Amino acid sequence: MATPIPTSRPSPERVFNTLNAFQQTAALKAGIELDIFTAIADGANTTALLAEKTGAAERGVRILCDYLTIHEFLAKNNGRYSLSQESAIFLNRHSPAYMGTLADFLASAEPKRNFDALTESVRKGGTSVAQGDNTKPNDELWVTFARTMAPLTTVSAGFIADLALAKEGKTCKVLDIAAGHGMFGITIAKLNPNAHITAADWAPVLAVAKENAAAAGVADRVAFRPGSAFEADLGEGYDFVLLTNIFHHFDVPTCEKLMRRVHAALKPGGKAITLEFVPNEDGVTPPTAAAFSLIMLALTDAGDAYTFPQYENMFANAGFVKTTQHSIPDSPQQVLLSEK
Amino acid sequence: MATPIPTSRPSPERVFNTLNAFQQTAALKAGIELDIFTAIADGANTTALLAEKTGAAERGVRILCDYLTIHEFLAKNNGRYSLSQESAIFLNRHSPAYMGTLADFLASAEPKRNFDALTESVRKGGTSVAQGDNTKPNDELWVTFARTMAPLTTVSAGFIADLALAKEGKTCKVLDIAAGHGMFGITIAKLNPNAHITAADWAPVLAVAKENAAAAGVADRVAFRPGSAFEADLGEGYDFVLLTNIFHHFDVPTCEKLMRRVHAALKPGGKAITLEFVPNEDGVTPPTAAAFSLIMLALTDAGDAYTFPQYENMFANAGFVKTTQHSIPDSPQQVLLSEK
Numbered sequence: 001m002a003t004p005i006p007t008s009r010p011s012p013e014r015v016f017n018t019l020n021a022f023q024q025t026a027a028l029k030a031g032i033e034l035d036i037f038t039a040i041a042d043g044a045n046t047t048a049l050l051a052e053k054t055g056a057a058e059r060g061v062r063i064l065c066d067y068l069t070i071h072e073f074l075a076k077n078n079g080r081y082s083l084s085q086e087s088a089i090f091l092n093r094h095s096p097a098y099m100g101t102l103a104d105f106l107a108s109a110e111p112k113r114n115f116d117a118l119t120e121s122v123r124k125g126g127t128s129v130a131q132g133d134n135t136k137p138n139d140e141l142w143v144t145f146a147r148t149m150a151p152l153t154t155v156s157a158g159f160i161a162d163l164a165l166a167k168e169g170k171t172c173k174v175l176d177i178a179a180g181h182g183m184f185g186i187t188i189a190k191l192n193p194n195a196h197i198t199a200a201d202w203a204p205v206l207a208v209a210k211e212n213a214a215a216a217g218v219a220d221r222v223a224f225r226p227g228s229a230f231e232a233d234l235g236e237g238y239d240f241v242l243l244t245n246i247f248h249h250f251d252v253p254t255c256e257k258l259m260r261r262v263h264a265a266l267k268p269g270g271k272a273i274t275l276e277f278v279p280n281e282d283g284v285t286p287p288t289a290a291a292f293s294l295i296m297l298a299l300t301d302a303g304d305a306y307t308f309p310q311y312e313n314m315f316a317n318a319g320f321v322k323t324t325q326h327s328i329p330d331s332p333q334q335v336l337l338s339e340k
Numbered sequence: 341m342a343t344p345i346p347t348s349r350p351s352p353e354r355v356f357n358t359l360n361a362f363q364q365t366a367a368l369k370a371g372i373e374l375d376i377f378t379a380i381a382d383g384a385n386t387t388a389l390l391a392e393k394t395g396a397a398e399r400g401v402r403i404l405c406d407y408l409t410i411h412e413f414l415a416k417n418n419g420r421y422s423l424s425q426e427s428a429i430f431l432n433r434h435s436p437a438y439m440g441t442l443a444d445f446l447a448s449a450e451p452k453r454n455f456d457a458l459t460e461s462v463r464k465g466g467t468s469v470a471q472g473d474n475t476k477p478n479d480e481l482w483v484t485f486a487r488t489m490a491p492l493t494t495v496s497a498g499f500i501a502d503l504a505l506a507k508e509g510k511t512c513k514v515l516d517i518a519a520g521h522g523m524f525g526i527t528i529a530k531l532n533p534n535a536h537i538t539a540a541d542w543a544p545v546l547a548v549a550k551e552n553a554a555a556a557g558v559a560d561r562v563a564f565r566p567g568s569a570f571e572a573d574l575g576e577g578y579d580f581v582l583l584t585n586i587f588h589h590f591d592v593p594t595c596e597k598l599m600r601r602v603h604a605a606l607k608p609g610g611k612a613i614t615l616e617f618v619p620n621e622d623g624v625t626p627p628t629a630a631a632f633s634l635i636m637l638a639l640t641d642a643g644d645a646y647t648f649p650q651y652e653n654m655f656a657n658a659g660f661v662k663t664t665q666h667s668i669p670d671s672p673q674q675v676l677l678s679e680k
Contacts (some may be wrong), residue, residue: 010426011670012439012492013628018368018411019446023634024361026455033459057465060637063644064462066623067634071358076624080392086350089389106359109456115366116452119373122404126399152352284416288353294363295408297400304403330351 027067029107032100036065037073037083037091045080090151097121098149105144107171114298121298132301134249135230139204142180148206150181156244156275156335157187159328161272164206164240165339166191172239175200175265176227177258178246182209182222184275185242189218198235200225229258234265241266244275248292252314259338266340272320274336277305288332311336342550351413364467365578367407372440376405377423377431385420385451430491441492445484453476454638461638472641474589479544482520486541486548496584496615496675497527499668503613503677506531512579513624515540515605517569517598522549522562524615525582529558538575540565569598574605581606584615588677591642592654598659599678606680610661614676615647651676 031037034054044053050065051058069076073087083092090099101107113129114121120128131138131334151176161167164174166187170196176185179199186209188195197218199209213222225232229246241262247255262272279290289305296303306314308325320338371377381592387405389399407420409416423432430439453469454461460468471478480678482605498536500537501507503567503600504514506527511534516525519539526549537558541564569586581602602612619630629645636643646654648665655663660678667674 010429010438012426012430012495014412014426014432015368015439016446016626016672018364018413020631020635021364022362022366022447022452023455023631023638024358026362026458027357027634027637028355028460030462034462038485056463059465060462062623063637064458067631069624069630070627072354073358076622087353088353089350090352090355097352099355102355103359106356107362112362112452112456115363116449118404119365119370122370122374122400125399132372150634152356155352177678282410282416283402287410288357291360291363291407291410293403294367295360297403298363298366302399304423328659330358332353 008120008183024071025107027064028073029103030064031068031104032063032091033074035093036061036068037087037100038093040074040081040266041088041092041094045082047079049089050081054161065318077247097151097154099167101148101151105146105148108144109116110141111295111299113176115216118298126297126301127299130297130299134300135254137204137228139202142202142205143208146181146205149203150212153181153244154332156328156333157184159326159331160171160184160242160244160273160275161188161191161333163326163335164188164192164195166195166243168192169194172196174198175234175238175241175262177234177241177243177262180205180244181208182206182212184244185209185222186213186216186218189213190216193209195221197222199223199239200227200229200232200234202226202228213250230254230261232264234261237267238325239263239270241272242275243269243272245323247276247311248296248305249300249302252306252310254302254319255306256314259315259320263319263340268340272315272338272340274311274338275333276311276336277332278325278334279305279309279312279337283307283311286332287336308334308336324333352552359440360427365447367404367411368413369443370404371408372405372431372443375433376401376408377427377440378433378443380421380423381428381432381434382484385422387419390421393479412536437491437494441488441491443488445488448484449482451639453634458638467639470639472639474640474643474662475568475594477542477544477568479542482542482545483548486545488520488607490523490552493521493523493584495655495671496668496673497524500524500582500613500668500675501531501667503529503675504528504532504535508532508537508600509534512536513577513607514538515573515574515578515581515602516581517581517602519549519582520545520584522546522552524584525549525562526556526558527555528580529553529561530556535561538565538578539563540567540569540572540574542566542568557579570594570601572603576605577607578605579607579610581610581612582615583612587614587616587651587654588636588645589643591644592650594642595646596631596654596657599655599660603659603680608680610680612655612678612680614651616651616671616676616680617672618648618651618665618674618676621647621649623647648674648676
């Protein structure tokens with residue numbers, strides 16, 4: 001991990017680099033905040049040009065860009081910087097897949113405070129800092145999530161829209177639970193003119209989804225149900241219920257309770273569609289999905305990255321007859337399709 | 341970097357994992373603080389046994405150990421954890437090469453505060469938080485350094501002692517500038533019973549070197565010169581002057597000023613021995629040495645990881661006739677040997 005280790009003999013370098021890994025977060029965040037990637041895309045490819053374009057010191061730009069080159073976000077040839085393929089797609093502000101906004105959620109003060117207290121959270125077995133049960137509103141956090149994290153959903157939202165048969169264009173009712181930015185439901189609505197979406201979340205978060213629905217031109221087919229997914233009236237007769245990145249916040253009984261409400265809201269033959277980090281049963285592969293557990297340890301009382309057999313069992317207990325697992329290409333996440 | 345990316349197509353996973361890289365620091369620090377590695381070495385290889393041994397929650401231990409497995413500090417087979425070769429050597433408290441103390445300096449609140457302000461430091465071209473010129477005492481910081489960072493020096497201290505011909509056992513006078521823990525001079529004193537060491541540093545830091553000299557049984561051959569390396573009387577007639585990890589804190593004129601004082605303190609034919617992170621002229625290889633620049637941007641006014649030609653030039657300007665470069669096996673650092 002971190003920086004490649006050039007020797008096969010044991011070296012303290014990995015320990016040194018891992019204790020310094022927080023610097024990687026800070027460097028990428030600084031590159032995004034200074035819009036270095038967009039500046040390079042626009043042709044400012046030397047430290048002098050970049051300093052002029054970003055208003056930063058040439059010395060600062062040189063050291064930062066060299067560091068971003070070491071970590072393969074940039075390439076450097078004869079003193080000129082260029083974007084890696086990934087940076088061109090995901091970090092150039094002019095790119096439709098720009099995801100620089102993620103820094104405002106992932107690398108903000110709140111998760112860092114939680115991880116500063118990680119030792120205590122391991123002792124306790126759950127967060128020692130945050131409001132961790134996630135069944136009560138925490139508006140500022142989730143509004144920030146809704147405003148920043150949408151770019152990460154592009155691939156998975158398209159995949160889910162396919163599973164919801166959006167391109168067939170049949171009339172259908174979709175409930176999007178913990179909708180956040182709303183992009184999962186909105187993507188279905190864009191692809192299927194006969195889809196009607198109900199987005200459920202805390203009221204201040206739904207304001208963001210409402211803006212996004214309007215921007216996508218589907219506002220007339222998106223309704224809103226503010227409140228707790230555990231208490232609010234969710235409606236009924238849905239063809240599909242979307243549960244994207246919600247179960248990992250809770251313990252097993254709470255997940256089952258939510259899934260029973262979903263079961264009740266679906267029409268006969270309806271399907272629940274779950275998007276999640278689903279590690280293998282060994283708990284350590286694949287890496288990004290398995291590592292997600294630690295984020296839940298630091299940020300929640302009892303959340304986790306559950307395995308497929310754990311989900312299968314929870315959903316069966318909630319009344320679903322069958323759950324299948326679907327890998328999303330180019331994503332660390334999985335989709336689970338559960339039939340009522 | 342971070343976690344391996346399983347696809348060759350562009351994926352947002354690297355951006356996601358890098359924005360989360362601070363979690364790697366927190367996880368390794370928690371493992372060290374809970375002494376997980378020592379517990380596993382002592383036979384507690386399941387989550388139940390580890391929870392009992394460390395007093396932590398089983399859920400917390402399971403998630404942390406899985407994460408440390410993903411990042412190759414542990415291995416996991418049939419639910420039992422074992423140490424990687426590196427963890428056995430560097431993270432088991434019973435190992436003579438234990439370096440868990442590094443976490444108290446590298447991953448402490450102060451550098452993290454500096455990196456939280458990295459964007460501003462790039463704009464400014466130097467630290468925007470710390471007392472950055474490093475020519476004045478900053479006792480708490482450097483006492484912590486002296487108390488925690490000694491384990492990183494074992495390999496380089498032995499290499500330097502060889503360059504200082506310690507095993508030949510000739511009478512020699514060695515000045516150790518910015519001695520810190522004092523282990524570079526102490527290593528020479530241990531190998532050469534006719535070596536007399538003078539350790540220079542701020543007085544509170546020298547108290548740590550004094551303890552280490554006593555513990556190594558060489559206290560009678562280690563003298564102390566408290567104060568600034570730029571102002572204190574350093575003495576004269578030295579065979580060797582050690583300059584370990586000091587130049588990177590300063591700008592070029594300050595480095596030259598220090599090296600002129602070193603030149604004056606050496607006897608004719610004496611040698612200055614510099615230990616440093618020395619990147620190649622491209623500024624981006626080898627990775628750990630090149631990445632060190634960013635730490636200096638965040639923590640100092642004008643420090644840097646200088647290239648060999650830059651050092652050659654500085655040392656020539658200070659009066660040295662010749663400087664040669666020596667790679668230390670299994671270390672990201674280099675040694676420069678300069679002849680008066």
